[in-house]
Amino acid sequence: xxxxxxxxxxxxxxxxxxxxxxxxxxDRVNLTVGAGQTLGVVGESGCGxxxxxxxxxxxxPKKAKLxxxxxFDGQDLLQLSREKLRKLRGRSLxxxxxxxxxxxxxxxxxxxxxxxxxxxxxxxxxxxxKKRSIELLAAVGIPAPEQRLSQYPHQLSGxxxxxxxxxxxxxxxxxxxxxxxxxxxxxxxxxxQILDLLARxxxxxxxxxxxxxxxxxxxxxxxxxxxxxxxxxxVERAPTPALFKKMRMPYTEALLAALPRxxxxxxxxxxxxxxxxxDPTRPLQGCSFSPRCRYAVARCHAEKPAxxxxxxxxxxxxxxxxxxxxxxxxx
Amino acid sequence: MMLQALPSALPPASGDPLLExxxxxVEYPVGAKIVHAVSGVSLQIARGETLGLVGESGCGxxxxxxxxxxxxxxTxxxxxFDGQDLTAMQGDALRLMRRRxxxxxxxxxxxxxxxxxxxxxxxxxxxxSGVKDPxxxxxxxxxxxxxxxxxxxxxxxxxxxxxxxxxxxRICIARALILNPEFIxxxxxxxxxxxxxxxxxxxLLEEMKARFGLTLLFIAHDLAVVKAVSDRVAVMYLGRLCxxxxxxxxFASPAHPYTELLIEAIPVPxxxxxxxxxxxxxxxxxxxxxxxxxxxxxxxxxxxxxxSDEIPELRAVAPGQFVACHHPLI
Numbered sequence: 001x002x003x004x005x006x007x008x009x010x011x012x013x014x015x016x017x018x019x020x021x022x023x024x025x026x027d028r029v030n031l032t033v034g035a036g037q038t039l040g041v042v043g044e045s046g047c048g049x050x051x052x053x054x055x056x057x058x059x060x061p062k063k064a065k066l067x068x069x070x071x072f073d074g075q076d077l078l079q080l081s082r083e084k085l086r087k088l089r090g091r092s093l094x095x096x097x098x099x100x101x102x103x104x105x106x107x108x109x110x111x112x113x114x115x116x117x118x119x120x121x122x123x124x125x126x127x128x129x130k131k132r133s134i135e136l137l138a139a140v141g142i143p144a145p146e147q148r149l150s151q152y153p154h155q156l157s158g159x160x161x162x163x164x165x166x167x168x169x170x171x172x173x174x175x176x177x178x179x180x181x182x183x184x185x186x187x188x189x190x191x192x193q194i195l196d197l198l199a200r201x202x203x204x205x206x207x208x209x210x211x212x213x214x215x216x217x218x219x220x221x222x223x224x225x226x227x228x229x230x231x232x233x234x235v236e237r238a239p240t241p242a243l244f245k246k247m248r249m250p251y252t253e254a255l256l257a258a259l260p261r262x263x264x265x266x267x268x269x270x271x272x273x274x275x276x277x278x279d280p281t282r283p284l285q286g287c288s289f290s291p292r293c294r295y296a297v298a299r300c301h302a303e304k305p306a307x308x309x310x311x312x313x314x315x316x317x318x319x320x321x322x323x324x325x326x327x328x329x330x331x
Numbered sequence: 332m333m334l335q336a337l338p339s340a341l342p343p344a345s346g347d348p349l350l351e352x353x354x355x356x357v358e359y360p361v362g363a364k365i366v367h368a369v370s371g372v373s374l375q376i377a378r379g380e381t382l383g384l385v386g387e388s389g390c391g392x393x394x395x396x397x398x399x400x401x402x403x404x405x406t407x408x409x410x411x412f413d414g415q416d417l418t419a420m421q422g423d424a425l426r427l428m429r430r431r432x433x434x435x436x437x438x439x440x441x442x443x444x445x446x447x448x449x450x451x452x453x454x455x456x457x458x459x460s461g462v463k464d465p466x467x468x469x470x471x472x473x474x475x476x477x478x479x480x481x482x483x484x485x486x487x488x489x490x491x492x493x494x495x496x497x498x499x500x501r502i503c504i505a506r507a508l509i510l511n512p513e514f515i516x517x518x519x520x521x522x523x524x525x526x527x528x529x530x531x532x533x534x535l536l537e538e539m540k541a542r543f544g545l546t547l548l549f550i551a552h553d554l555a556v557v558k559a560v561s562d563r564v565a566v567m568y569l570g571r572l573c574x575x576x577x578x579x580x581x582f583a584s585p586a587h588p589y590t591e592l593l594i595e596a597i598p599v600p601x602x603x604x605x606x607x608x609x610x611x612x613x614x615x616x617x618x619x620x621x622x623x624x625x626x627x628x629x630x631x632x633x634x635x636x637x638x639s640d641e642i643p644e645l646r647a648v649a650p651g652q653f654v655a656c657h658h659p660l661i
Contacts, residue, residue, distance in 0.1 A: 217598030258530035272530035
């Protein structure tokens with residue numbers, strides 16, 4: 001990671017009490033994001049990627065227990081008072097959620113929601129807040145921004161609503177934007193537009209971003225580094241090109257292979273991953289992926305592999321039998 | 332043959348058609364306005380073929396799938412299934428015909444009754460179709476559950492909430508297969524599933540298709556998913572077909588600008604493929620007031636006056652490939 005570290009997540013654990021017992025949603029995760037960098041967090045539903053983002057933002061459910069350290073811009077977020085946190089969120093730490101219909105307030109106009117955020121964090125009078133709102137809506141590609149200010153979220157399409165949510169997130173020039181599945185609810189042509197918009201604004205504002213997604217295709221061209229999560233843990237972490245070209249973790253390989261490819265011939269059987277992720281309330285003794293892993297041996301079922309370094313410090317994986325070793329054996 | 336008389340081009344399927352849809356129109360009122368969900372779609376599906384139907388949300392693809400099965404009666408047009416017009420059928424005749432066609436939905440958990448046991452859910456089509464012998468029903472349920480990769484002994488007595496999304500989709504597939512249908516409409520069957528589970532279900536559908544000799548209409552918004560299972564692909568935009576062609580050919584050389592846009596918008600899982608900065612092509616207009624002429628013209632880089640004056644008809648551009656565009660790419 002080059003440059004200054006803006007965010008560092010250290011040994012973060014999130015436990016959620018459930019009627020079935022304790023659910024460890026995030027299990028000792030360590031991550032860093034440099035200023036202006038994009039980190040992709042990839043994983044399937046239930047892998048803990050959203051809980052991780054909520055742990056960073058401290059927007060966890062009330063019953064959740066959080067431990068570890070989250071250093072953001074020199075401050076430990078877990079030690080901040082509620083008031084200080086509230087000032088930070090929306091100002092230098094912003095978020096865009098998956099579903100813009102539920103993240104926007106349905107009974108307030110777009111203008112009210114934008115101006116509210118601006119005036120909460122920046123000392124702007126009504127006229128300049130309104131002017132800036134119009135500029136922001138124009139910047140995120142909303143046609144006729146002035147008229148939009150008086151509209152309600154339901155009057156906009158899904159793509160337009162997500163643009164509004166992005167405008168609100170960008171409004172106070174955050175240092176870090178967490179985008180949690182920002183395009184999952186959108187159509188593919190709109191998805192491309194929104195991802196382009198995020199990338200453009202990120203470059204322009206020299207903002208860092210955490211892009212959380214289940215789609216390896218989304219992170220491939222748009223991130224500097226990727227962390228792959230499985231059952232609450234980061235199982236592989238690498239600069240994006242290394243992750244796709246020199247992956248070591250069998251789960252990463254399996255996930256990529258299971259994707260239907262546009263360049264494959266029709267009716268090509270997909271190398272599916274058998275089984276499904278383990279029950280998070282019944283943690284396994286060994287590697288969480290071992291029941292589904294085609295390389296697993298006795299040790300994998302008995303012992304949890306720690307994240308270890310590959311050929312560079314930036315590339316880490318948690319596996320006793322990483323891929324290259326098997327490649328020689330003809331797997 | 333009567334089909335020859337129809338004005339719009341009918342892209343012929345290779346071989347003997349099981350399903351022939353001609354000039355299908357579905358409109359429904361919303362207040363004082365009319366939603367033009369499907370506006371004159373014609374297509375054929377050959378016996379044993381999988382036709383993929385792609386398009387963005389609101390393009391009418393699901394409505395088309397339902398109108399084919401007469402779950403929503405079309406406003407006009409014809410649906411010939413094995414030579415018989417479903418749109419003209421009523422009551423018992425239609426019910427009898429429906430045993431030969433089935434539907435699989437997007438949300439597998441929502442499409443299973445949460446209060447009923449899996450064994451009863453899967454057996455219900457048999458009950459409705461008059462298989463009175465419980466032992467026979469049980470035998471068929473066990474057979475079909477094994478076929479979709481579930482252990483019947485562990486499954487039949489349990490409730491839907493005890494299963495994951497992928498397993499529920501297997502149960503839905505079992506229920507769809509139990510009457511031994513010839514034709515299944517799969518409406519976004521894997522969109523709600525995770526990547527690792529999605530591949531399992533796609534493989535299962537392919538396997539079932541081969542084993543039971545099925546013909547499929549596979550509706551999805553994800554082009555890569557559609558390509559993985561389809562022999563031919565039809566691209567739909569705002570109620571009309573833009574392009575129909577053999578999968579490989581359509582993806583290699585798309586003729587319609589919309590098909591090209593869809594292909595370019597797919598994120599490729601390869602860090603060397605830098606995503607092309609998309610041309611800001613806006614969003615689909617409302618199906619309540621679709622544009623005149625070509626419905627894609629408001630987002631099309633090639634549009635000119637002719638596109639707003641004249642509706643493009645589907646016409647052949649290559650063997651088996653049909654496009655509805657005044658300025659096709661090939």
